[in-house]
Amino acid sequence: MNDYFVTMRPAYPWSVEPVGLPALAIVTVMLIVLTIWTYTGHPNASRRRIFIVVTLRMLALLVALLTALRPSVGVQENPKNPSVLLIGIDMSESMTTKDEVNAQPRVDAVRKVMEKCQPILDELTAEQSVTVQIYKFSTSDFSEATSRYNPADPADGKRSDYGTYLHKTYDRWQTERFLRGHIIVGDGVDNGEAFSPISEATRWGHKCPVSTFTVGSESVGNQGTDIVVTGIDCDPSPVPIKTDLTVTANVHAFGFVGARVVARLYVNGKVVATEEFTLDKERDNKLRIPAKAPDTRGEVKMKVVVGLVKDDQIVPLPGERNAENNQSETYLTVTKDGLRLLIIDRLRWEETRLRDALRSEKRFDINEVIRQTDGAVTAAEEEFLDLDAQAYDVIVIGNISPNQLTFTRNGKTISVLDKIRDATMKKGMGLMFLGGEHSFRGMPADLLPVTVPADPASSIVENLDGPGGRVREHFQTVPTDEGLEKMMRLSKDPMQTLELWKELNTTTRIRPTAKLTGYNKMTQKLGSTVYAWTTPLREAVPAGTPKPGNADPLLVGWQVGDGSRGRVLAFAAYDTYLWEKLGQPKTRQGSEIHSRFWKQTLLWLAHQEDEEGEAYVRPAYRQLKVGGEQNLRLGVKQPGGGDDPNAELLLKIVPLPEGKIEPDAAEIDKAKPETVIRDKDGAKVLYRPRAKGEYYGVLTSPKKGPDGKPLLGPDGKPLLHRATAKFIAVPDVSDEMLKVNADHEFMSRLSVPNGGKALRLEDLPSFLKELKEQKDVGIKPKPKLYPDWRRNHSGGFLPAWLVLFALLLGTEWGLRRLWGMV
Numbered sequence: 001m002n003d004y005f006v007t008m009r010p011a012y013p014w015s016v017e018p019v020g021l022p023a024l025a026i027v028t029v030m031l032i033v034l035t036i037w038t039y040t041g042h043p044n045a046s047r048r049r050i051f052i053v054v055t056l057r058m059l060a061l062l063v064a065l066l067t068a069l070r071p072s073v074g075v076q077e078n079p080k081n082p083s084v085l086l087i088g089i090d091m092s093e094s095m096t097t098k099d100e101v102n103a104q105p106r107v108d109a110v111r112k113v114m115e116k117c118q119p120i121l122d123e124l125t126a127e128q129s130v131t132v133q134i135y136k137f138s139t140s141d142f143s144e145a146t147s148r149y150n151p152a153d154p155a156d157g158k159r160s161d162y163g164t165y166l167h168k169t170y171d172r173w174q175t176e177r178f179l180r181g182h183i184i185v186g187d188g189v190d191n192g193e194a195f196s197p198i199s200e201a202t203r204w205g206h207k208c209p210v211s212t213f214t215v216g217s218e219s220v221g222n223q224g225t226d227i228v229v230t231g232i233d234c235d236p237s238p239v240p241i242k243t244d245l246t247v248t249a250n251v252h253a254f255g256f257v258g259a260r261v262v263a264r265l266y267v268n269g270k271v272v273a274t275e276e277f278t279l280d281k282e283r284d285n286k287l288r289i290p291a292k293a294p295d296t297r298g299e300v301k302m303k304v305v306v307g308l309v310k311d312d313q314i315v316p317l318p319g320e321r322n323a324e325n326n327q328s329e330t331y332l333t334v335t336k337d338g339l340r341l342l343i344i345d346r347l348r349w350e351e352t353r354l355r356d357a358l359r360s361e362k363r364f365d366i367n368e369v370i371r372q373t374d375g376a377v378t379a380a381e382e383e384f385l386d387l388d389a390q391a392y393d394v395i396v397i398g399n400i401s402p403n404q405l406t407f408t409r410n411g412k413t414i415s416v417l418d419k420i421r422d423a424t425m426k427k428g429m430g431l432m433f434l435g436g437e438h439s440f441r442g443m444p445a446d447l448l449p450v451t452v453p454a455d456p457a458s459s460i461v462e463n464l465d466g467p468g469g470r471v472r473e474h475f476q477t478v479p480t481d482e483g484l485e486k487m488m489r490l491s492k493d494p495m496q497t498l499e500l501w502k503e504l505n506t507t508t509r510i511r512p513t514a515k516l517t518g519y520n521k522m523t524q525k526l527g528s529t530v531y532a533w534t535t536p537l538r539e540a541v542p543a544g545t546p547k548p549g550n551a552d553p554l555l556v557g558w559q560v561g562d563g564s565r566g567r568v569l570a571f572a573a574y575d576t577y578l579w580e581k582l583g584q585p586k587t588r589q590g591s592e593i594h595s596r597f598w599k600q601t602l603l604w605l606a607h608q609e610d611e612e613g614e615a616y617v618r619p620a621y622r623q624l625k626v627g628g629e630q631n632l633r634l635g636v637k638q639p640g641g642g643d644d645p646n647a648e649l650l651l652k653i654v655p656l657p658e659g660k661i662e663p664d665a666a667e668i669d670k671a672k673p674e675t676v677i678r679d680k681d682g683a684k685v686l687y688r689p690r691a692k693g694e695y696y697g698v699l700t701s702p703k704k705g706p707d708g709k710p711l712l713g714p715d716g717k718p719l720l721h722r723a724t725a726k727f728i729a730v731p732d733v734s735d736e737m738l739k740v741n742a743d744h745e746f747m748s749r750l751s752v753p754n755g756g757k758a759l760r761l762e763d764l765p766s767f768l769k770e771l772k773e774q775k776d777v778g779i780k781p782k783p784k785l786y787p788d789w790r791r792n793h794s795g796g797f798l799p800a801w802l803v804l805f806a807l808l809l810g811t812e813w814g815l816r817r818l819w820g821m822v
Contacts, residue, residue, distance in 0.1 A: 225255025430605025
């Protein structure tokens, strides 16, 4: 339909308010009177001639008058812009509550109102090209593509997830230009967990108003009381071994607000913590339990049980509706990514540069005790030297004498060396001794893999008889094959590693030497291994060369203690920081060699050298609802850091039989591989568990050599990286019927702040009628004007108008000339 109107745009000065139009009227009247008076007194004028001439003159005056006023008839077109009206209807179980008129269920009342509204919706579609999309929503598996409302569908959803509904519909319709509105019909008993409905409604408010229609009574009363543990989270996850973590249980307390409860944490079935809490809220109480990560890597099962203590057991609170939902469990990955290190040394460049080289690696937790003298230790130093409490992975002992590792506390002599021996022998802690004038002598013989001269004067090898007392000779660091295999590999490419060691041990006239200035004289013990040796030769000795009989060892190690788990190294050097000079100032090649050597050495001492090149599987959720989407990140670590983008990844996921740690190999073999998706963050697999229980994921990837070809075992089969992960799928425990009072306040918070209305169900028909009357949806075209007085829009009208004016005046003047009235 079109709208018509009349408009005028007077020319200046007649457009001046408020005198313009009255002045034009006065001038017009004066011209008419003057014209009539002029022709009536002429001797050749007859009535007929006067009438014709005056008529022509008045018509010309009318043309001039219209030109001054510029009136037009406007035509406003009202096109039918296709638009969309969204309606979401809550079909959760609480909608079966019988509190509407005549004790009918809420959902039946909604069906009747929707039936009454159908003719209005049909008119909107037919007359205004409105597409009406009616959804049903309840649980978090809402899908915009499939969750369409059908009056015959039952209201049986186990959850009212308003947040997920608003989130997913916004994702679908955010690009739609013409939205007539978004209507939500329900009782407002929201118990969704994935998205905040208030935040999602605010997003909608920037697009179109959200209007809500509440159904049901706000004073029905609850139908039960219950404690529900909806899930537990571990932070951090994954967690390094022996580090602090926080386990948070999310707890609903229906009918138990203010109750005191006990939360007990189990790790692999063992009680590790018990804490008391007050449940301050009806929903989403966060019970945070501090704990310590296990000291071994792997997958551990975490379980939290909430209730009261009775006979040292956790039991449900009296009056609980369901005792089965008082607990929740999940899996936590414990890694060896964390390395707790203690450095005991004097202030010197070797200690300083070692500390700085490690600080860039986040997984190193670096602690240091500086002992300049044999004096008493400070309280802070004593805390660091309390090995029972600190649980170090590696201890590095520098230029320190045994006396500096002994102190008195409360009249009792404490020997730190004894505790270091116990940690190395019994717990497998790594230990490293560094060179220096006070090093090695007096240290436990059963720990040291070397012997040193008794005479301190002969323990240091260095040549200081050059000019001005400067160093005359420098010493190479020559790794053996064993050293290259363990901790002295400088590159993934073996040939590049050999080249880097050659550059480090080469002295030229155009660059300063990066070799050592001296070392401690020592002799390896029987059963130990030489990982590097030294020589004063100027010509670089190739890395991998066996130690000659007359050469001195530089790096010697062995494994001692229970199960030979304690790794010990004796490093005779005391100025490896000189390696950093290589390549300066143009490159940081020497700094990278220095940093890589120390990181690899400490990782080897801590039994963490296998972290590089390992495969991993990391589920986004260790516990999720049945049917929920699991996101598993997977990959293979490169020796230089980061994931291998070319790794061949094969992931299989199988249900884990109850009571088993892992499924049978036959079950894994027959399982179908999952589809691996690669994105900017790496590789992932999306998986939806269809039944409750534990699930086991197995990732395999072929090991490859430096040439990129798969490595084969003795049997000719490819060698594989392997990683596993577990997660738990639980049924969606319904608390839908524990609280059934309609919540009109919640519905108002969804709508009113976002430009919508918060009404009752019975107001829906009148609201739709008002919506139908609102015809100004979308962008209207500019109105068309007839005639159009604008010069660039006239379309030939103005020239024709000028010709008409000239014809009228010309005809009038010609007749007066003909009749002798000039």
